[in-house]
Amino acid sequence: MSQFDYDLFVIGGGSGGVRAGRIAAEHGARVALAEEYRMGGTCVIRGCVPKKLMVYASGYPGQIHDAQQYGWEATAGRFDWSKFRGKLDAELDRLEGAYRGNLGRSGVTVYDQRAVLSDPHRVTLADGQSFSAAHILVATGGWPFVPDFPGSDLVMTSNEVFKLDEQPESVLVVGGGYIACEFAGIFNGLGTKVTQFYRGAQILRGFDDEARGHVADAMRARGIDLHVGCNVMEVKQVEGGLWVKATNGMEQVFSKVLYATGRVPNSAGLGLEEAGVVLGRNGEIKVDDYSQTNIPSIYAVGDVTDRVNLTPVAIREGHAFADTVFGGTPRKTDHELIPSAVFTQPELGTVGLTEEEARDAGPIEIYAAAFRPMQTLFAGHDERVMMKLIVCGNTRKVLGVHLVGDHAGELIQLAGVAVKMGATKEDFDATVAVHPTMAEELVTLKTPVRTA
Known part of the structure; x- marks a missing residue:
């Protein structure tokens, strides 16, 4: 009989944590997983999946225009935000159910509440239950970062954008990374008037310069009012929306302000430092090639480690961890040449x-x-x-x-x-x-x- 309640306790029900828990259970481990919000994590619930469905929705006006040019009698009509929201919510419910079903079939015990580390071999749930585990895997992902400025509490992030009750007439998107640029295109395609601020010289920092410029030119040509070298100074609630003052002297009222200025590892308040786990400058969990921290019993995968923050990478890291620790097949995740x-x-x-x-x-x-x-x-x-x-x-x-x-x-x-x-x-x-x-x-x- 093991001295521990579980062989593995996973904190976080996103893509990486779910894959790790499921594969470890299939290798014969006794596995529990705790998730405080919804199963599926950022990608399924408030990231890749709903975002891509919104991209599809926003592309139809252009397709209808092209259909007219090809000889079709076609008109776009009005976009029904509430109808789309209803279908989107139903699809996310379906995907969350699939994640739960896969865990259940693998024999993983699920706790729908927050979990924190008490020591290197113990986790405590929000309701006070405490469990020991031979191994603990932290897979809590990332969290949107909003800088502190006057009115910063009035803006929304990518976490909230999928829950809007109605389509905004105008939106200011702040940021120049892929999330900001994607949402600028989505709202523009749906008919919302879009302005975008980025403090740097060109959007999509880290990508090929020629490609960045090509995308920026196309975004402007499609109607996005893109301003680089520009940032928000202040936001105020006024009649008709949010008044924004910018560093370039611009003052304007927008229905909504969406901040997409980066994401940070979601590691705060988990008891990691108390357990002796080394964190990086931005709160990322430091791990080796096998996703092991400096504490031998504690591992971490996915965006909380801030290696390559992509869903398929988190899945591979989770799978490699389970094979290494429970499958008898030590495996590193290859982070090179990732499309x-x-x-x-x-x-x-x-x-x-x-x-x-x-x-x-x-x-x-x-x-x-x-x-x-x-x-x-x-x-x-x-x-x-x-x-x-x-x-x-x-x-x-x-x-x-x-x-x-x-x-x-x-x-x-x-x-x-x-x-x-x-x-x-x-x-x-x-x-x-x-x-x-x-x-x-x-x-x-x-x-x-x-x-x-």
Whole structure:
């Protein structure tokens, strides 16, 4: 008989924690999991899934316009926010049920309340129950960060945006990362008047500079009033909405203000420091390649570790942890060459090095093209797709792929396979094009546009 109540206690019911708990249970471990809000975590409940459904909803007016250009008699009418909200809530309920069902079938005991660490082998629930565990896994994700300024309590974050009772007539989006840019595109597509502030010189910091500029130009062309080098000084509640004063001298009233100025690890108040766990400067849990903290019995996966903050990465980290600790198969999660997509409008897909990163690593060749794709060209659009390959001048390996355009997220998944396998520019060239497609440009870029 074990001296512990459980072999594993997971704190957090998001993608990483649920995968870890389920796989550990399938390996024969006695597992419990505590979640204080809703099962599914940020991605399922207030992130990737509802966001992508809103992206789909916001894209239909443009599709209807294009349909007219192709000869269809079609009109958009009015967007029914309440109808969409009802269907969205029902879909999230379904997904949460699926998560619970998978845990139940695996034999995981679920506690629907907050849990904190009492010591390296014990957790205490909000109702006072206390359990011992041989291993504790913290998978509590991240939390939106809002800086402190006059009126900061009046703004909303991505946590609240999915719960709006009605569509705002106007919205100020503050931030320049992928969440801010995605929501700017969503509200703009739905017909809300969108203004966006970003304090930096260009949106989407950390992505390829050329791709960032391409997305920013397209966002402005689609009607988003984007201001860079600009920040909020003050917000006040007034008749008709929220009055905002900006650093560029602008004063304006908006129906809503959405802050998307980054996320921080959700590690506060969990008893981690009291248990001796080392945290980083921003509250991230420091772990090794096997997701183990400096306290041998305590592990952490996902955004709370602030390694690569993507849902599929959290899932892989959780799975690798369970295989390592309970499956007898030590496994590290590979954090290199991870494809990702930003669901701006147009989309951005990326894998590997940016041009700026690659320049510092050695000689490179840049292959790039910007063109008007067939489908939207016929409909009268001026917007261009951008495709870019970064090639090592010595090994000929493709070091990075950056795509801007419709379906870039779908395309980058497959390009990511090639880059992960170490494909060279000649491997791309040897692949016959699929015609007529946008993606064929990836294998028909013959001459570098520049070298460095």
